[in-house]
Amino acid sequence: MLEDTLADWITHQRWFAGKGRPIDTLRIESDTSLPGLRHLVIAVRQGGVTDRYQLLLGHSDHLPDRLRHAHIADGLYDALHDFELTGVLLELMASGTTFGPIRFRHLPGAAIDTSLRSLVLGAEQSNTSLVYGEAYICKLFRRLIPGTNPELEIVSALADRGAKHIAQPYGWIETDLDDQPTTLAIMQEFLPTANDGWDLALASVRDLYGAMPELAAGEVGGDFSAEARRLGLATAEVHRELAEAFPTDVVEPPEVKRMVEAFRRNLERVVAEVPELAPHAPVVEAAFHRVEEVTGAVPVQRVHGDYHLGQVMRTATDWIILDFEGEPGQPLAERRALASPLRDVAGMLRSFDYAARHLLLDHPRADELEERAAGWTAHNRAAFLDGYVRGGGRFTETDAALLRALEYGKAVYEVGYEARNRPGWLAIPLAAFTR
Template sequence: MSLIARTTPDDARLLDVLRDWLPTRRWFPAKGQVAELSAVASFRLAPDVTVLLVRARAGSIDAVLQVPLVLTDGTHDDAIGVLDGRTVLDGAGHPEFLRAWLSVADGPGADVDVRSARVVSGEQSNTSVILPGAHPGILKVLRAVAPGENPDVDVPRHLVAVGWQHVPAPLAWLQAQWPGPDGGLVTGYLGVLAAFVDAAEDGFELACAYAAKRESFASAAADLGAITATMHTALVSAYGVDASDQGPQDVARAVAARFAWALSAVPALSRFADGVGDVVAEVRALPSAPPRQRVHGDLHLGQVLRSHDTWFIMDFEGEPLAPLDQRTRPDLALRDVAGLLRSIDYAAAVGGLTGADAATWTGDARAGLLRGYGGGDQTLLRALELDKTLYEAVYESRNRPSWLPIPLAGLERLAGGDLEG
């Protein structure tokens, strides 16, 4: 079923109730900025359940946000506000919203108990709700919605269809239509319910715990590398490869452009100019590059779960605020491997390792990951890891300056003269 949004007089009135609350949400995209908010349209899922779509614009940000709301009687500690004497609640984890969502969603469905739902804390971009039951699931409410096939719905469905077992299987999904920028209707996804992975440990937290105990992560990393390789094979089976001719020159140009961008934001990176230039030159000299294919696109240890001694890979959405064509564009499979390698460096730092201890632990884990993955062109992999590390340096300098030493240490290894490391 594809819902069709309607515009009603209550849309603007509901938005007025939400104006002060929205900027306080972790998933609000324009943190620290004065955003222009406007009501796009709404879906009425049940008499007391409304999903309001809100357009938020600030600088380069222009996003449509999904806000499920439940109107109820009485007072509530978590109330957003009041409309016509009724209390307005965030509906994402509310049983009434969940019951209504499941009643209109497509897919095989799940036997879950909405009364015992629990919202996952700490998420930045979306809202996930754990639904216990005979066949438990986890519902991802997409906060920034966009037209097209959302990869977090589309990719797992394709992987399951070709027999890959290391992704939580989609159980239900909800499509909808709403007014686009030109006034015409666009179609996209509002959310997806996937099978819940029981007894699961977050991959990044697990790696940090290993680092804190000075315990080798190499074996677990090798398993993850092997499963990542089978994911890439399955993605080729599901989507094929890109026939366009994009070779080493494209990678070299991208890394050079990334360094120019990073240098403008963090001038202290100038000391890596010669090392970056050497990496770019090595890539330019390559005779060819592997064909581009569908990839995860944002793979790191926080996107994987360890359960019953095996790994599951999840969160194929990519950067929610990036245009859909960027998030689904074919790329080099090694970019996913580079993301995991960078995540190992972060796990060592968060786990408290420094200096030689950090170098030994990460070197062991990195070797395990690459051994499990089964290889790949090391020049290309270094370039892709360098690209990711330069991005991290800018991000940390702007958002977490105390973490800037983590990517700087990576740049020392990748472009600081230690080109054999």
């Protein structure tokens, strides 16, 4: 029975969110025949909770060696790994075709080259991305959440405005789940020669740690501050474009206090889980209390929602911001909710700290380099904030207090995450409370 076969196979896929828990039932909700492909939406029930996933299946009685790793059973295999079949996705998006419940769409005026071969990117965890030649990257969302994915919504709106800091969208695939149009995939411009922001930051940190002890972060060859300043400028420009493309609002002081209360409850939970955080709790509480004293309204708008150095790419001309889908583990409504743009700023500043301290893990000279790590972070924080303000980002005295609370709230979350998932990294977020 196909359901039993898939129930065994899916538990070994790294994009499956329910690993480590038994599957109660697996049911095929839809089964659509595409040219050469079979598209399935399956419902997996575990412990009273049901998640949906999409699969694209191929069939071959004689599976070639290059596809052995994608084998499922009885001639079936994961067709996303077969470049001889995945070209049909380009063709269907280019033509705007509908097959049963599956709709293939492209942006007005988008010209899609349907001759390109695909290659599966190997680094992802929750999605599967196909790179077509050096032109497109098509991200297929394995776990399906009813509704339009925020990334499709945002990049389409920004593309309409001629935004320069995004990867241009070309097309998408959708269906209906729970009577809601639901994004199955989005295809955007691929940036083959761009450099990942995290990698660039780590290269700068390596240069600093290898330089003469008397040299500061701004005096070594790999100084990152000019890029941090440009990134701050790009961030402010995208925030302005988001505010122009989507509704904005303000949050009054009582709602700000409710936000702080949520931070405080999380602090209490994490302190109970991670005793090492307890000595720093008063510092965090003081920052939270400062925000509770805010008497004015706080502007809110659509934001990135999961902003860090791994979400930005440096091309030959500028910074490009990727992955506007927000935190994948959060409900869609929360990912689409309005928030202070300083939430993104806080995320990037925390990412600078991670870049500086990541290379200290297991480093034989970690104690000696501690001051240099703090110096690199401070140097690039200042540059990023300078660029953000120059780009029109709002940053008043009240904003500074809110940013501090958002950073501490993020760092508390990181402490809990690292304690559960990467205990060897726990020192990184704990360092946020000692400065």
